[in-house]
Amino acid sequence: MADIFDDAFYARADTHIALSNEQADSAPRELVNASMLFASARFCAFLAAGGYSSGETMATKRDEIADYFVDGFRQMLEGNLDAYIRNFDSYMKPKA
Numbered sequence: 001m002a003d004i005f006d007d008a009f010y011a012r013a014d015t016h017i018a019l020s021n022e023q024a025d026s027a028p029r030e031l032v033n034a035s036m037l038f039a040s041a042r043f044c045a046f047l048a049a050g051g052y053s054s055g056e057t058m059a060t061k062r063d064e065i066a067d068y069f070v071d072g073f074r075q076m077l078e079g080n081l082d083a084y085i086r087n088f089d090s091y092m093k094p095k096a
Contacts, residue, residue, distance in 0.1 A: 044069045 016036070023032045048065045052058040058065075084091055 040073075041069075 020032050020036050023035070048069075049058060052061070
């Protein structure tokens, strides 16, 4: 996989977050999150499929593929949870 932390990494992520925030103006955040998770999962499957010549070949690596993406998500989630824990007041409390 390409280096995910290239110069545009955070700009791409911020674009996805901005779209989700915009959607959250007219739908519950939990539903927006579910849509974002589904889209990410679908794109991961598409990305993985590009590395195989057939569904049968891909099926032999199914668990390995899932572990790769789940482990990456967990690492990023834990990093963001830690950031929110450390910066809770500045992230979550409105400014007067």
